[in-house]
Amino acid sequence: MIPYGKHQIDQEDLAAVIDVLQNQLLTQGQQVPVFESALKNYCGAAHATAVNSGTSALHIACLALNVAEGDLVWTSPNSFVASANCARYCGAQIDFVDIDPITRNLSVEALAQKLEKAKQANRLPKAIIMVHFAGMSCDMRAIHALTAPLGIALIEDASHALGGRYLDKPVGGCQFSDVCILSFHPVKSITTAEGGAVLTNSATLAEKLRLFASHGITRAADLMDVESEGPWYYQQIALGYNYRLSDLHAALGVSQLRRLDSFIAKRRELVQIYREKLAGLPLVLPLTSSDSAWHLFTVELRQHDRSEIFARLQKAGIGVNVHYIPIHLQPYYRKLGFRPGDFPYAEAYYQNALTLPLYPGLSVDNQQYVIDTLISILG
Known part of the structure; x- marks a missing residue:
């Protein structure tokens, strides 16, 4: 089975x-x-705190x-x-902003409209978590200008976007946000097996992140409420978690980070091949971007039943996937009052979405097999 994503480990690793x-x-x-x-x-960024998962990174970002x-x-x-779960861990309420159907990122226009209504209702969010879907940064400058x-605090969820760029600077520099989180799951830009990190330019936030x-x-000693009793002495000054990353x-x-640029370059090469060879098929291809980290290559089917195509590709040994089922349609969130139709662009995208294999180790032959199989099924 050709997976949709896979880590790449070498002898140096x-x-x-x-x-x-x-x-x-x-x-x-x-x-x-x-x-x-x-x-x-x-x-x-000025500060980085490594943790044991991207989820942990999101949680302590909210706490900080x-x-x-x-x-x-x-x-x-x-x-x-x-x-969304990270906010719920803190006891906060969650709401969503619909996506731009072209970028598939949070819609700046929808955000502006929602903020205006929230101001009138005197119910503004404490924080907004922007998700850089598939590796392409949200329009952070525009979002920052609104918020x-x-x-309103801004958290960049750059789980997909390490190695990408925004306004000619690396994603993660927190130019327009309070914090930026990363994920190092095996299918991401680099891997630590499991792991994550929080980046920030605030020394105050960095101190809180390390505590949590x-x-x-x-x-x-300067954070303790009494004088230290010796080099062995420590104090618990907050309710934190064991989210540490191991050595x-x-x-x-x-080791992986040294090869990040080559990983991203390879992903971009593979994306260009997909774009050229799939152009004639009844598919909506993702927006072209030379700045994306290209974590995912997601297409939308125009004419065919997704379930049938998914099954046929899987049967052919191609491990396609779907990213993502809209969060608000999950049973847990439906119990909080969300319903189908609440965020129509995200729902419409999901109905036809299909994620094709994309990772630095995807061979020329295997990618061509994916392309040929798609042409056979859809062409």
């Missing part, structure tokens, strides 16, 4: 992990700080921004459920 196993601390050693430093340098019970958080319905006068990621514990995972991340 293996050597980095083996070195930690044989010669270093497995956790709370030196590799996590090295990885954090490499991430912030690559993305252009003081999202709490009674608050309201908005996000895109076209994402994995973690983009900054209202004091590590039990709320500090060894910093094994971090070592893999450091």
Whole structure:
């Protein structure tokens, strides 16, 4: 089966992990700080906090921004459920902003309209989580212009977008946001097996993020309410979590990050081939972007039944997928009052969406097989 996404591991990756196993601390050693430093340098942010998943990154981002019970958080319905769940972990209410059918990202026009109604109702969100779907950044400058006068915190969910660019700068620099989160799941731009990170330019937020990621514990004397009793002494000053990334995972991340640009370049090559060879089929192809990290290559079927096409491709050994079932249609969120029809563009996109295989190790022959099979079925 040709998967829709897959990690790529080489001998340098293996050597980095083996070195930690044989010669270093497995956790709370030196590799996590090295990885954090490499991430912030690559993305252009002042601070980076590595954690054990993108979901954990979203959770502590909300916590650091003081999202709490009674608050309201908005996000895109076209994402994995973690983009909304993180607010619910904090006791906040969630709502969604429909997508732009062309970019499939959160619609700036829909956001402007929703903000105007929220101002009139005196019910503005505490934070908005923008999802850079499939690797293409949302229009962060426009979103910031709408939200900054209202004091709304902005969280970039860049789980798909590490290695991408926005306004000629790397995604993750937080130029127009308070924090930006990353994911290192095996199908993402780079992998740590499981892992994530939060980037920010705020020293205050960075301090909170580290506390929430590590039990709320500090060894910093200036943060304690009494004098330290010695070098062994620590205090829990907040209710935190054990979201730490291990040094094994971090070592893999450091090694992978060195090849990130080559991974993205390969993804872009594969996307160009898809665009050229699928152009004549009854498909809506994703918007062309030289800045996208191209985590996913998602098409929309124009004339055919998605279930039938999905089944035929799977039977042919092609592991297509669907990204995403709109979050508000999940049973948990329907119980909160959301209904079909609430966000029509996200729902219309989902009805016809199909994700084709895309990853740096996808061979020329395997990609051509995917293309030939699609032509055979749809042409």
